[in-house]
Amino acid sequence: MPTEDSSRPTSQRWQDCADVYDFLEEIRLRPGTWLPDGSLAHLQSLLVGYRVALAVHGIDESFAFWPEDDFNRWLQEQRGIANSLTWAAEIERNTPADSTPFEEFFRLLNTYRSEATQNPASSPASTPSLGREYMDNTFVTLFWRRRLLTEAELRLEEGGFRVVHLAAGEWASERDMHRDFAAALHFPNYYGHNLDALNDCLGDVACDGPYDDSDEGTGLHHRLRPLCRRLPASGPDRSGHPSPTKPAVRQYFSAASSA
Numbered sequence: 001m002p003t004e005d006s007s008r009p010t011s012q013r014w015q016d017c018a019d020v021y022d023f024l025e026e027i028r029l030r031p032g033t034w035l036p037d038g039s040l041a042h043l044q045s046l047l048v049g050y051r052v053a054l055a056v057h058g059i060d061e062s063f064a065f066w067p068e069d070d071f072n073r074w075l076q077e078q079r080g081i082a083n084s085l086t087w088a089a090e091i092e093r094n095t096p097a098d099s100t101p102f103e104e105f106f107r108l109l110n111t112y113r114s115e116a117t118q119n120p121a122s123s124p125a126s127t128p129s130l131g132r133e134y135m136d137n138t139f140v141t142l143f144w145r146r147r148l149l150t151e152a153e154l155r156l157e158e159g160g161f162r163v164v165h166l167a168a169g170e171w172a173s174e175r176d177m178h179r180d181f182a183a184a185l186h187f188p189n190y191y192g193h194n195l196d197a198l199n200d201c202l203g204d205v206a207c208d209g210p211y212d213d214s215d216e217g218t219g220l221h222h223r224l225r226p227l228c229r230r231l232p233a234s235g236p237d238r239s240g241h242p243s244p245t246k247p248a249v250r251q252y253f254s255a256a257s258s259a
Contacts (some may be wrong), residue, residue, distance in 0.1 A: 019061055020050060021113070028106050038102045040088035052141075056148050058155070064112075074112055162210075186212040 017023045027034040027043065035042055047065045054061055064070035065087070072087040085093065091108065092101045099107070143149035153163055164184050171177050178193040187201045188211060205211070 020047070020063060020065065023050060024106075024109065031102060035102065038100060040092050040101045040105055043102075043105070044086060044088040055155075056143075056152060058151060071109075071112055074115075075108065078108075078111075186210065 017026060024047075027046070031038065034046065044065070051063050051066070053059075054063070066072075072090075075087050075090060076082060079090075079094070081090075083090070088105075091104050095101045095104045143152070157163055166180050166184060168177070171180070175193065178191075178198065181187065181198060181201075182191050182193070185201070185205060191197055191201060201211075
């Protein structure tokens with residue numbers, strides 16, 4: 001027998017979602033499952049993960065939710081502001097007293113989609129720069145399937161990226177890592193073979209191009225393989241004591257990322 005609730009949208013399996021808006025509808029219908037604390041920062045992270053998955057699997061889909069892209073620009077125009085906040089931070093900071101950030105996001109999303117439907121030419125979904133999907137939250141992306149890594153590298157190479165392979169599985173110490181980076185990227189003779197020097201030289205390559213005469217290209221991608229090999233303790237854990245179980249290479253990059 002029909003009830004007054006029968007017309008309400010019902011949740012579907014997330015595997016059946018056709019696009020990011022289907023995925024967002026799943027989150028709206030089941031917030032306790034996806035966002036138990038209602039945090040828009042967590043929602044933004046979920047959406048970044050969604051976009052990275054599209055790139056990894058080679059799926060072409062317009063996407064408006066990069067922290068500084070279409071939805072964020074539209075939001076700032078709506079509110080007459082210009083700041084560096086992401087859409088998640090802006091909504092959480094300026095949610096009306098009679099609403100919640102979660103509710104406010106979906107209210108704004110409905111308005112955004114409605115305006116985009118009415119004026120499709122004025123609201124094109126931008127396509128992020130090649131490779132950006134792997135760098136939005138971190139410059140290190142772990143691939144658990146070799147096929148997906150190979151496909152990603154092919155797309156980057158076709159887009160003009162320079163791909164450098166480093167045999168991290170052969171590293172037994174930090175010295176080995178610095179030696180291979182210095183050789184592969186032609187670091188200058190005064191390279192200090194420490195994390196500060198690595199950070200400086202990688203920054204130079206990112207800002208000014210290669211140290212050698214090779215073409216700068218669109219960007220630079222390092223493939224470190226494999227990173228899962230257990231190495232002897234060569235760095236302290238958070239307590240300052242050596243960690244014999246944590247991969248040494250990951251320790252180095254964790255330290256470099258936080259430097």
